[in-house]
Amino acid sequence: MxxxxxxxxxxxxxxxxxxxxxxxxxxxxxxxxxxxxxxxxxxxxxxxxxxxxxxxxxxxxxxxxxxxxxxxxxxxxxxxxxxxxxxxxxASNINQNTVYELSIGIQDGIVENPSARLHDAIRRFSDYYPNVRFRMEVMLGFQLAGRVADGMLHVGIGLVNEHYAQLSYEHLFDEQGFMCCGHRHPLFAIPEEELTLEDIESAAYCSRGHLEYYHPERARRPDTCGDIGLGIQSQLALILSGRNIGYVLDHTAQPLIASGALRALRPDRVRIVNPITAMMGPAAADFKLARQFVDCLIDVHMELGQSRLLPRPDYVTSCGTVVDRDGVFRVLSTAKAPAFAGA
Incomplete structure (x- = not known):
């Protein structure tokens, strides 16, 4: 060179x-x-x-x-x-009267979640620091941790599928999704009382690509490995087409279920629960404004009390399905989550 x-x-x-x-x-x-x-x-x-x-x-x-x-x-x-x-x-810590920029990355599908209080955190932070300008970007989940670790983002908000020692994590709330199929899928017409877990587990499954660290083994089996949707909207389009079944977040699925475009498959027995966290890298930890924004995120979500948390399954079976003590089948993120306060 x-x-x-x-x-x-x-x-x-x-x-x-x-x-x-x-x-x-x-x-x-x-x-x-x-x-x-x-x-x-x-x-x-x-x-x-x-x-x-x-x-x-x-x-x-x-x-x-x-x-x-x-x-x-x-x-x-x-x-x-x-x-x-x-x-x-x-340098931004020298004079608080200067206009600074705070870079925030948010995983797709989080802003519209009713359990997310991002707007409240932004408002509260702005009351304390009116001279700070936000730079926000919605991105795919697998991009988030890398951008935070590289110092390109001060704070990342999303699902944690891998933990990095250099990042710090704060649990904000849980998101919930149900296994769904579109109205063109063969499972859509099967009566609820006749639909079995075996029917669900044998159907082609639409994964979210790099986020499949927490999904069942069906995403890796050749007989049930379906399409890949990078991003919630891409995955939803594939599920609505009738080609696959897949997990759809509760707040996204509800209006589509009501319109008849989507069906939740045995929602009484099959669901997924993911912890949504705020993450910071080592450089941002020295940036006082980034720490203050994360504190605002923690505060507004803690004010929700236990309503921000969902019941945790106890163990995972060989097929990736989780069974509670009450016998209800659920699926939970298999990523190793930290011991969050209050979780």
Missing amino acids: SHISQIYDIDLKLLRCFCTIVEERSFTAAQAALNLSQSTLSENLKSLEIRLGTRLCRRGPKGFKLFREGEVVYKAAKELFASVEAFKQK
Whole structure:
């Protein structure tokens, strides 16, 4: 690689484009994420490669491949961005009368959940710190923890499917979902008293891709592995098509069930419960405003009392179904959750 004696703003822009291409694993997905045309994105990558004096990745009909040089640049760029963000956070503690920016990432499907009190937390925080500007983004769950760990987000709010030692977690509330099928699916017409757990477990199952850390083994079995919906709305579209069954969050499913477009399959016996948490990385922990916002989140959700928590199943069977002491079959996140206060 060529020796770079000075880094300019344009270099940072080019590096951010390159990092997005690597993280999305394709030019098409990176175009959508950056809202850039293919020609502009290609020109940015070409300019960066010329600036560095080496090719970073392969793109074209054979697909995307990151070269060794690209891996080195990607890692160095992420470290650079994390250092810049850490500087901004530490500098922002100097004078509270300055306008600062707080970056928040929220997993899709959470904002509209009636148990989520995000709007109350934002209002309360704003009363304390009126000069803070929010930068909020709704994203897929599997993107959240990585962005927080890299220092690109001050706070992430969502489902925890893997725990990282460098992140801190605070339980906010539980979300609940039921196994559902669309009105075109064969199970839709089976009377409730005739529908068995075996019928449900043998049907093709629509997973949420990278969030399948907590789903049953049916998402990995060839006979029941159905489509993959990256994001709640994508998964819902596949379920409504009649191709698969899958878990749909309660607040999303209710109006569709009422309209006849969706059916909950044995809701008396099959459901899923996920803890929703606020997470911070090591850099954000030193950023007083990030900690204060998380405290506001905790406070407004704790005011809900035990209504924010749902009953916890006791153990998991070999097929991924969970059985309570009362004999009710449920499914719970199998991700190792921390011992949350009050949970």
